[in-house]
Amino acid sequence: MSNFTGNEIIHQYLRHNKKFPHVLCAGCGHGIVLGTLIRSIHALEIPKDDVVVVAGIGCSGRLAVYVDFNTVHTTHGRALSFATGIKMANPKLNVITIMGDGDALSIGGNHLIHAARRNIGVTALVLNNNIYGMTGGQSSPATPVGSTTMTNPYGQLDNSFDTVELAKGAGANYVARGTVFHVNKLEKIMTEAIERPGFSVVEAITPCHTQYGRKNKYKSPVDMYKWMKKTAIPVERYNELPEDKRKDRMPIGVFVERDRPGFEESYQKLQSSFLAPATKGGK
Amino acid sequence: MPRRKKRKEIFALGNEAVVEGALLAGCSFFGGYPITPSSEIMEIMAARLPKIEDGVFIQLEDEIASMGAIIGGSLAGRKAMTATSGPGFSLMQENLGYAIMAEAPLVLVNVMRGGPSTGLPTCPAQGDVQQARWGTHGDHPIIVLSASNVQECLDMTITAFNMAEKYRTPVILLLDEVTAHTREKIELPNEGEYEVFSRTVPSMPPEWYKPYEETVRGVPPMPAIGSGYRFHVTGLTHDRNGFPTQRPEEVVELMDRIHRKIDQFFYDIQLVEEIQTDDAEVVVIAYGSVARSAELAVQQARENGVKAGLLKLKTLFPYPRRHTEKVLAKAKTLVVPEMNMGQMSREVKRVNMGQAAVRTINRVDGQIVTPAEILKVIMQG
Numbered sequence: 001m002s003n004f005t006g007n008e009i010i011h012q013y014l015r016h017n018k019k020f021p022h023v024l025c026a027g028c029g030h031g032i033v034l035g036t037l038i039r040s041i042h043a044l045e046i047p048k049d050d051v052v053v054v055a056g057i058g059c060s061g062r063l064a065v066y067v068d069f070n071t072v073h074t075t076h077g078r079a080l081s082f083a084t085g086i087k088m089a090n091p092k093l094n095v096i097t098i099m100g101d102g103d104a105l106s107i108g109g110n111h112l113i114h115a116a117r118r119n120i121g122v123t124a125l126v127l128n129n130n131i132y133g134m135t136g137g138q139s140s141p142a143t144p145v146g147s148t149t150m151t152n153p154y155g156q157l158d159n160s161f162d163t164v165e166l167a168k169g170a171g172a173n174y175v176a177r178g179t180v181f182h183v184n185k186l187e188k189i190m191t192e193a194i195e196r197p198g199f200s201v202v203e204a205i206t207p208c209h210t211q212y213g214r215k216n217k218y219k220s221p222v223d224m225y226k227w228m229k230k231t232a233i234p235v236e237r238y239n240e241l242p243e244d245k246r247k248d249r250m251p252i253g254v255f256v257e258r259d260r261p262g263f264e265e266s267y268q269k270l271q272s273s274f275l276a277p278a279t280k281g282g283k
Numbered sequence: 284m285p286r287r288k289k290r291k292e293i294f295a296l297g298n299e300a301v302v303e304g305a306l307l308a309g310c311s312f313f314g315g316y317p318i319t320p321s322s323e324i325m326e327i328m329a330a331r332l333p334k335i336e337d338g339v340f341i342q343l344e345d346e347i348a349s350m351g352a353i354i355g356g357s358l359a360g361r362k363a364m365t366a367t368s369g370p371g372f373s374l375m376q377e378n379l380g381y382a383i384m385a386e387a388p389l390v391l392v393n394v395m396r397g398g399p400s401t402g403l404p405t406c407p408a409q410g411d412v413q414q415a416r417w418g419t420h421g422d423h424p425i426i427v428l429s430a431s432n433v434q435e436c437l438d439m440t441i442t443a444f445n446m447a448e449k450y451r452t453p454v455i456l457l458l459d460e461v462t463a464h465t466r467e468k469i470e471l472p473n474e475g476e477y478e479v480f481s482r483t484v485p486s487m488p489p490e491w492y493k494p495y496e497e498t499v500r501g502v503p504p505m506p507a508i509g510s511g512y513r514f515h516v517t518g519l520t521h522d523r524n525g526f527p528t529q530r531p532e533e534v535v536e537l538m539d540r541i542h543r544k545i546d547q548f549f550y551d552i553q554l555v556e557e558i559q560t561d562d563a564e565v566v567v568i569a570y571g572s573v574a575r576s577a578e579l580a581v582q583q584a585r586e587n588g589v590k591a592g593l594l595k596l597k598t599l600f601p602y603p604r605r606h607t608e609k610v611l612a613k614a615k616t617l618v619v620p621e622m623n624m625g626q627m628s629r630e631v632k633r634v635n636m637g638q639a640a641v642r643t644i645n646r647v648d649g650q651i652v653t654p655a656e657i658l659k660v661i662m663q664g
Contacts, residue, residue: 019526049511054355065515065526070508072358073517073527074351075381081348085355085363086508088339089312093359093509111351114344267333267341274334 013038013048015068023062027213027221029180029206033127034063036183036204037096040190041069052095054083056103058134059208060127063098077108080115083122091121091264094194101128101142105161109141112201116170119198121262125190126163126201129208137211148215163203164255173198175256177235179205181228182252189254198262205232205250290470297436297463298323298366301392301456302331303471304440305364309479310390312339312363314352316371320405320460321394324366346371350378350391357387358516360507362444362481366392369402372411372418379453380419381518383541386495386505388447388482390440392456394463395571397649406649407460409571412626415455416600422538424545426454426552427600430462431574434469438477439597445480446552450544451502457599459622461572461651485512494525495537501544545601554597555606559585563592565661566614568607568631570596573620573652580657591661602630611638618660620644620652 014020024030041051048069055064057076064071070093074082079097087095104112104126115122131149132138138151141161148155167175174196178186186204193200207213207224218224231250233241238251261269295303301324305313313328325342332338339356343349346367353363367375372393382389397403398410411418415427426446430439436458443454485492485504494514496503506512519527520534528534545552558578560566565584569577574595584591594610596603610617617639619628628643635641642660646652 018524048513049509052508065517068513070513071515072355072508073515073519075377075518078347078351078378081343081351082355082358084341084343084348085312085314085352085357086359087355088341088352089356089359089361089363090507090509110344111348114348267339271333271336271338275336 009042010035010038013042013068014066019065022066024059025210027207027209027224028059029129030059030063030127032180032183033125033186033204033206034066036187036190037125038067039187040194043191044194046094050092050094052083052086052093054079054086054095054097056097056099056108058100058103058132060098060100060103077103077106078111079103080108080111080122080124084115084118084120087121087264088267091268095121096123096125096194098125098127101126101130102132102140105141105163105166112167113170116167116172116199116201118263119171119173119260121197121199121264123193123200123202126203127206128163128203129206129212131208131212133208133211137215147212149212163201167201168256172201172256173258173260173262174200174254176201176254177203177205177252179228179232179252180207181225182232185252192254197265198258198260288473290473292468292470294466294468295433296323296466297430297433297458298394299327300433300436300469301366301440302327304437305390305444306331306335307472307477307479308362308441308444309481310362310364310444311335311337312353312356312361313365314341314343314349314356314363315365315367316343316346316349318368318371320396320463321366321368321392324392346374347378350375350382353389354378354382354385354387357382357389358385358508360510362388362448364390364392366394368394368396369398369411370400372414376418380421380423382453383419383423383425384518385516386451386503386541387453388451389453390443390447390456391453392440392458394458394460396460397647403649405460407572407622407651408647408649409459409573409622409626410647411457412599412623415457424452424542425600426450426452426545426598427457428454428554428597429457429570429599430597431571431595432462433465433467435597436462437469437471441477441479442554445478448480448482449502450548451482451505452545457571459571489513493523495521495523497523497536497540501540501547549601549605552598553601553603553605555603556595556597557606558593558595560592560594560610562590563610563614564590565616565618565664566592566594566610567618567620567657567661568594568596568627569620570599570627573622576652576654577620577657579654580661583654583658584661587662589661589664596627599627602634604634607631607634611635614639616640616642616664618642618644618657620657622646622652
């Protein structure tokens with residue numbers, strides 16, 4: 001697929017005459033994630049009317065406004081609670097949330113845990129750039145120990161969250177991690193995540209050079225992509241590595257594939273057990 | 284209204300009556316988190332909604348998520364509600380502001396208990412009145428209703444849904460623990476005996492649709508997510524297309540419209556009950572369970588030869604200024620009994636502007652205001 005063809009697909013899904021230029025910085029990876037999402041939805045042939053993109057607050061939160069789907073830009077950390085309501089109200093819709101690391105893991109951590117526990121049929125994209133970008137580069141729960149940030153000028157002391165382990169432990173049906181460098185793999189993961197019933201979590205590692213890289217010895221955005229290339233390793237190979245070689249490597253790929261029914265499915269089942277046959281089959 | 288058919292009577296709690304009212308009004312979505320003294324509303328919804336076609340009940344992880352979920356349900360076309368009490372009400376404030384900005388109709392029932400903080404579970408209070416008006420940040424319009432008995436719990440819940448749908452706004456129904464936990468006989472209205480209003484959906488093709496367009500009523504039509512009208516919903520200040528804007532003229536257009544759509548319909552929104560106020564020289568202004576005590580006190584005062592009356596507030600905000608000004612034409616004294624330190628009396632004084640003497644009765648000890656207490660103040664004149 002040439003770049004030209006790729007863009008043609010993307011252009012069909014952007015609100016190109018409405019809301020550009022965008023807010024993202026040069027070197028940002030968020031646009032790549034959005035492009036990937038569009039290609040996944042295109043590949044799955046889901047009509048635009050049936051897609052709901054629910055975003056939180058932050059740079060990632062702004063992505064929703066650019067795409068020609070049903071889009072909801074919610075409050076900080078709460079995207080999943082809005083998404084839960086939309087999915088329960090109309091289970092036929094494909095509901096996808098876009099959240100940042102601060103959004104999903106800090107202020108919205110409780111919602112992420114419970115969306116996973118409940119296994120609601122929503123796809124959660126966590127765009128992890130290790131920092132609060134929009135507010136000016138403060139530490140997030142995904143900022144690596146030792147990093148310099150505006151709120152940890154002497155180096156980050158507290159540990160960071162592992163999104164994958166968190167989602168896995170909380171009970172999501174599908175958990176995967178990709179990077180914006182390994183974009184084809186990310187697209188494959190995202191497509192699988194959207195297709196799978198129940199709760200899916202995709203962590204997309206994306207660079208923030210403006211607020212994180214510059215202050216942490218990445219001279220240019222390119223260095224950050226090189227870092228991804230160097231540290232990312234397929235989870236299958238990662239698992240074969242001896243313990244001492246695992247340090248500083250980041251496993252990517254699919255970590256969990258379960259087939260438990262989504263919450264909305266269980267609820268509909270309960271509901272249809274009450275309703276007389278004549279009224280069965282409501283949405 | 285002439286009776287065509289005998290109404291069904293039930294012996295119900297205030298909280299049960301709220302559920303009956305909600306279901307009559309077409310509520311099909313409840314999201315909530317348990318908290319005393321509102322929990323019965325959630326428990327009964329949990330039993331009832333799954334048995335109704337399309338009825339959705341969901342217990343969320345906290346009150347923040349409860350508001351998020353019902354806004355989601357509302358955007359997807361449902362009549363949605365939640366119920367809570369003081370601490371939960373505080374947690375809901377952020378997303379309540381979102382619902383105002385996104386113009387998502389919903390009903391939030393707050394059964395007030397003593398505060399601040401965990402306060403007095405589960406004693407009655409009316410301490411959340413000003414929070415209901417100003418709890419979420421920023422300048423905003425809001426409709427706040429109340430009920431003083433179990434029948435009113437049902438009636439005002441229907442009204443709350445109708446106003447939410449008519450004006451595309453969240454509506455807060457403030458109950459107090461006494462009203463919510465009183466059990467008495469009420470009548471369920473028959474079909475056709477009560478009004479049910481549902482939001483206006485767009486009639487134009489999707490490509491013509493502007494989600495936040497100016498209209499005569501100030502209320503733009505609202506399609507359900509997934510119905511073919513794709514648009515952007517945001518809590519950011521937005522233009523007519525729903526896209527974020529910081530242009531002063533667009534910001535002011537939005538702010539003016541969301542205020543105007545409530546303000547200009549004051550005659551429809553501001554509901555009161557006037558009891559013997561026509562010639563009253565002493566008028567009690569009360570709401571919630573306190574209004575019941577006040578009604579008895581007014582009767583007893585009349586028996587003692589004092590021209591007393593009661594202005595029972597069913598709408599707390601926007602404050603019924605017109606009705607207050609009307610009683611001020613005759614009244615020399617206004618008595619404002621409340622189970623708080625004087626939250627509604629601020630509004631009364633604001634409208635009174637020194638015309639009549641305003642006497643307040645305030646209790647914050649978790650006990651009701653008794654008729655005797657009110658009578659004593661009325662008799663002082």
